[in-house]
Amino acid sequence: MKRTHWWGRVYLLAVFAVMYTPIVYLMYYSFNSGGTMHDFQSFTFKWYRDVLSDDRLLIIVLNTIVIALLSAAVATILGVIGALAIYYVKRQRTKNALLALNNVLIVSPDVIIGASFLLLFTIAGIKLGFTSVLLSHIAFSVPIVVLMVLPKLEEMSPTLIDAARDLGAGPWQVLSGVVLPFLAPSIWAGFFMALTYSLDDFAVTFFVTGNGFSTLSVEIYSRARQGISLSINALSTLLFLFTMLLVIGYYVLSQKGGRMYGIGGRK
Amino acid sequence: MHFPLSYVLIRNSEHQEDGGLEVNGEEIIRFERVTKEYDGTVVLDDVSFAMERGKFYTLLGPSGCGKTTILRLIAGFIEPTEGTIYFHGKPIQNVPPNKRQVNTVFQDYALFPHLDVFENVAFGLRVKKMKEADIRQKVSEALRFVNLEGYERRRIQEMSGGQRQRVAIARAIVNEPEVLLLDEPLSALDLKLRTEMQYELRELQRRLGITFIFVTHDQEEALAMSDYIFVLNKGKIQQFGTPKDIYDEPINRFVADFIGESNILSGRMIDDFLVEFAGKRFVCVDRGFAPNEPVDVVIRPEDLELAAPEDGQIVIRVDSLLFRGVHYEICGYDENGNEWLVHSTKKAEVGETVGLRFEPEAIHVMRVEREDEGA
Numbered sequence: 001m002k003r004t005h006w007w008g009r010v011y012l013l014a015v016f017a018v019m020y021t022p023i024v025y026l027m028y029y030s031f032n033s034g035g036t037m038h039d040f041q042s043f044t045f046k047w048y049r050d051v052l053s054d055d056r057l058l059i060i061v062l063n064t065i066v067i068a069l070l071s072a073a074v075a076t077i078l079g080v081i082g083a084l085a086i087y088y089v090k091r092q093r094t095k096n097a098l099l100a101l102n103n104v105l106i107v108s109p110d111v112i113i114g115a116s117f118l119l120l121f122t123i124a125g126i127k128l129g130f131t132s133v134l135l136s137h138i139a140f141s142v143p144i145v146v147l148m149v150l151p152k153l154e155e156m157s158p159t160l161i162d163a164a165r166d167l168g169a170g171p172w173q174v175l176s177g178v179v180l181p182f183l184a185p186s187i188w189a190g191f192f193m194a195l196t197y198s199l200d201d202f203a204v205t206f207f208v209t210g211n212g213f214s215t216l217s218v219e220i221y222s223r224a225r226q227g228i229s230l231s232i233n234a235l236s237t238l239l240f241l242f243t244m245l246l247v248i249g250y251y252v253l254s255q256k257g258g259r260m261y262g263i264g265g266r267k
Numbered sequence: 268m269h270f271p272l273s274y275v276l277i278r279n280s281e282h283q284e285d286g287g288l289e290v291n292g293e294e295i296i297r298f299e300r301v302t303k304e305y306d307g308t309v310v311l312d313d314v315s316f317a318m319e320r321g322k323f324y325t326l327l328g329p330s331g332c333g334k335t336t337i338l339r340l341i342a343g344f345i346e347p348t349e350g351t352i353y354f355h356g357k358p359i360q361n362v363p364p365n366k367r368q369v370n371t372v373f374q375d376y377a378l379f380p381h382l383d384v385f386e387n388v389a390f391g392l393r394v395k396k397m398k399e400a401d402i403r404q405k406v407s408e409a410l411r412f413v414n415l416e417g418y419e420r421r422r423i424q425e426m427s428g429g430q431r432q433r434v435a436i437a438r439a440i441v442n443e444p445e446v447l448l449l450d451e452p453l454s455a456l457d458l459k460l461r462t463e464m465q466y467e468l469r470e471l472q473r474r475l476g477i478t479f480i481f482v483t484h485d486q487e488e489a490l491a492m493s494d495y496i497f498v499l500n501k502g503k504i505q506q507f508g509t510p511k512d513i514y515d516e517p518i519n520r521f522v523a524d525f526i527g528e529s530n531i532l533s534g535r536m537i538d539d540f541l542v543e544f545a546g547k548r549f550v551c552v553d554r555g556f557a558p559n560e561p562v563d564v565v566i567r568p569e570d571l572e573l574a575a576p577e578d579g580q581i582v583i584r585v586d587s588l589l590f591r592g593v594h595y596e597i598c599g600y601d602e603n604g605n606e607w608l609v610h611s612t613k614k615a616e617v618g619e620t621v622g623l624r625f626e627p628e629a630i631h632v633m634r635v636e637r638e639d640e641g642a
Binding site for chain 2: 157159160162163164165166167168169170173177178181182184
């Protein structure tokens with residue numbers, strides 16, 4: 001068995017190499033004192049120092065994080081309510097229609113969503129900037145949260161709710177004492193997904209940022225267009241490491257959740 | 268036919284039994300002409316009965332007979348389409364489940380996976396905002412009751428099927444309900460554990476002294492545990508009575524077939540105490556039928572005795588033989604092609620011709636259902 005699958009491992013390795021090589025390449029040259037991406041002269045932290053001493057950039061990083069946390073939090077609340085609403089729809093056809101509407105938003109191209117938000121904000125007279133970015137991020141994160149929470153909700157035995165009511169719980173106590181704790185792992189997962197979506201979103205944000213407000217992705221894009229500076233590499237590396245941290249955080253949380261709710265079905 | 272003295276039975280024209288409209292002791296639950304429909308499908312059809320405080324009742328029937336519907340109606344998860352349900356003589360329509368003095372042990376136990384054993388049991392008390400010290404005391408009392416001391420901090424996932432069931436029972440009884448509803452709580456357990464839990468549940472009911480309403484499709488379980496059994500089929504109560512009444516005096520073909528194994532033959536009542544079936548006339552102990560009224564006759568397999576062919580009241584040719592441990596299960600056909608099932612400690616060979624003997628008391632005569640219920 002061990003020997004027959006050696007090529008499987010090679011294939012897997014090749015796939016990951018193809019996916020990660022550009023990132024590693026980018027990270028590698030962020031330490032290049034030469035200032036170009038083709039010949040490595042000597043090791044330096046100069047570009048990182050540049051990034052960290054750039055006040056404007058730090059404000060943008062802060063903006064990005066605030067937007068991500070706020071939009072993820074609001075989207076999580078709205079998404080959980082939405083998932084509950086869809087769960088309680090009795091007619092299967094209505095349910096499917098709502099789900100389809102939800103999923104369309106996830107698969108439709110960001111450019112179209114961005115453009116339509118721009119149109120909406122202009123018509124509604126909302127000034128482009130922090131508010132418009134926050135609103136659009138909330139809007140595209142809600143369907144993701146719904147998609148993360150709904151399967152867990154469907155998985156929940158309906159007798160759990162009956163049991164809680166049977167034991168004297170009113171509607172609010174059923175929700176806070178049984179349903180939400182049961183959903184907790186998927187709510188966290190939804191929150192983290194929303195967070196990463198918001199952090200790395202470029203297309204939608206690009207449409208709805210006005211003058212003077214920017215997020216990291218948009219800033220990196222505009223700097224890359226201005227000319228080659230390895231501080232962009234440094235910035236991208238930091239962003240990548242931060243995302244990795246989030247992924248690890250999500251992994252640890254879901255592992256913990258898995259153990260809590262006995263996904264293995266241990267008897 | 269004799270019924271428990273404490274109950275007056277009224278039969279309506281459709282041969283549906285009303286399960287004792289009067290009770291001797293304190294009445295706790297009463298259904299008055301209750302009907303439940305789901306999307307036009309009738310699952311409970313004009314059912315009336317009363318239940319007494321402190322007894323063990325079993326609702327017995329095949330799946331889809333309406334037994335779980337009755338349970339859910341009592342718990343308050345659903346409302347009747349027609350009719351009234353009384354609790355202590357007061358109608359309880361519009362009283363939500365969380366305000367009823369009733370608790371349920373669910374088929375899948377419905378334990379809260381995010382809470383440990385202690386918190387599961389404490390759930391109802393916490394909802395009532397009881398003091399922490401009282402909660403501790405009551406929960407440990409309840410856990411002692413179901414022999415689960417020392418398991419307080421265990422996760423539900425770490426408990427075995429039998430233990431989970433005890434947690435579910437503890438969680439229900441800690442609220443001191445007047446009625447405990449049990450929805451096929453033993454069906455997920457293996458045979459040995461199931462038999463053990465039957466004793467434990469019966470014992471628990473005696474110690475608590477509250478009304479148990481137990482739903483099952485297992486007739487042995489029902490016979491072993493209950494004070495009274497309701498046999499249900501197609502949304503109607505077929506028969507109500509003590510386990511012995513129901514086993515010895517099934518009211519119709521369905522009940523006879525559902526409760527235990529039996530030989531059911533079509534026949535006709537010649538006169539009082541004289542019935543004809545399998546081509547012969549037999550003396551029996553039943554009367555009160557019209558002359559020549561078509562009837563169904565039940566003879567339990569354990570009431571048949573093997574004899575020499577010339578001594579037999581019925582002569583059968585043995586078709587198959589199974590050793591069941593306590594007895595042999597012998598199956599054969601008489602000259603008219605009727606199938607006979609015999610439980611005997613004596614053995615008969617396949618292909619052998621044997622006689623069957625039975626006492627007049629072993630013959631139980633039933634009125635024929637107008638529409639044929641059951642197989």
